[in-house]
Amino acid sequence: MSVSDYTEAEGFPTADRKPYKPWSYDSADAKLYIPRLAAGQDRWFAAALSDQKGKAPSRLGVFAERPQHKRWELVSVVDLDSPELPDIALDRDGYATAVAADGNKQLAAGAALLRTAVLDNFATGGTNTGTKVFAPTKASKRQIEVHDKNGTRFGNQGTTVFAGAANRYEDAYALKTTDGGALILFSHTHTQTDAVAYSGLQINPGKGDRAWLHDVPRTSITYTFVCNDAATVPAKAEPSRLIGYTCARTDASGPPVPSWSDRA
Numbered sequence: 001m002s003v004s005d006y007t008e009a010e011g012f013p014t015a016d017r018k019p020y021k022p023w024s025y026d027s028a029d030a031k032l033y034i035p036r037l038a039a040g041q042d043r044w045f046a047a048a049l050s051d052q053k054g055k056a057p058s059r060l061g062v063f064a065e066r067p068q069h070k071r072w073e074l075v076s077v078v079d080l081d082s083p084e085l086p087d088i089a090l091d092r093d094g095y096a097t098a099v100a101a102d103g104n105k106q107l108a109a110g111a112a113l114l115r116t117a118v119l120d121n122f123a124t125g126g127t128n129t130g131t132k133v134f135a136p137t138k139a140s141k142r143q144i145e146v147h148d149k150n151g152t153r154f155g156n157q158g159t160t161v162f163a164g165a166a167n168r169y170e171d172a173y174a175l176k177t178t179d180g181g182a183l184i185l186f187s188h189t190h191t192q193t194d195a196v197a198y199s200g201l202q203i204n205p206g207k208g209d210r211a212w213l214h215d216v217p218r219t220s221i222t223y224t225f226v227c228n229d230a231a232t233v234p235a236k237a238e239p240s241r242l243i244g245y246t247c248a249r250t251d252a253s254g255p256p257v258p259s260w261s262d263r264a
Contacts, residue, residue, distance in 0.1 A: 107235060224250050
């Protein structure tokens with residue numbers, strides 16, 4: 001359960017809270033990709049994880065050493081759309097090769113461009129860069145579908161706008177693949193702002209919004225989402241493939257309707 005899940009659960013009455021079921025993975029079936037790192041480099045590795053013994057991996061995780069905390073931490077988890085994993089290049093000792101996630105001239109795209117493309121999928125439906133950087137995959141299509149469905153759900157009574165937001169999690173991790181490209185894992189942050197079209201209308205927060213919005217009607221609501229993404233990038237100038245992403249709402253805010261503000 002993430003911090004986002006905890007926060008959302010706290011907004012529900014105790015009787016309505018679902019029992020906590022921790023997600024775990026079977027270490028025996030985990031497929032580890034451990035890069036051979038030079039002295040002084042930040043230590044990390046990737047793992048393809050399954051929540052059931054004998055089942056194909058359903059998530060990609062990144063574990064990184066945090067010397068300041070004197071421990072290793074799971075810093076990124078991405079839900080995969082397919083159990084078919086990228087072919088990571090391994091040396092004769094079984095180590096993976098870490099490559100630069102940005103500024104790498106051997107790759108068709110870096111983490112910064114991938115992040116821009118993902119944000120464009122949400123903001124425009126991929127019109128500007130999303131569909132140019134990414135080939136159509138289940139993950140990229142789902143992001144575009146989020147834009148398309150939410151953009152019209154209020155009809156002429158309201159609007160929904162997606163936009164990029166300040167991203168606290170700029171670390172990106174990349175492993176060389178057997179075709180000379182790379183698997184890149186990165187994060188992005190975006191907002192979704194719902195607003196009424198004219199005075200006299202209001203947006204009633206849902207049950208899942210209660211922890212942030214406290215059942216107070218609003219004229220607009222801005223939700224913030226932090227997401228982890230995974231993409232395979234070719235070595236030549238061809239589209240990349242978004243193979244999975246996972247988002248969690250971390251905040252929601254907006255001005256109350258005037259009648260409620262006057263009451264307060």
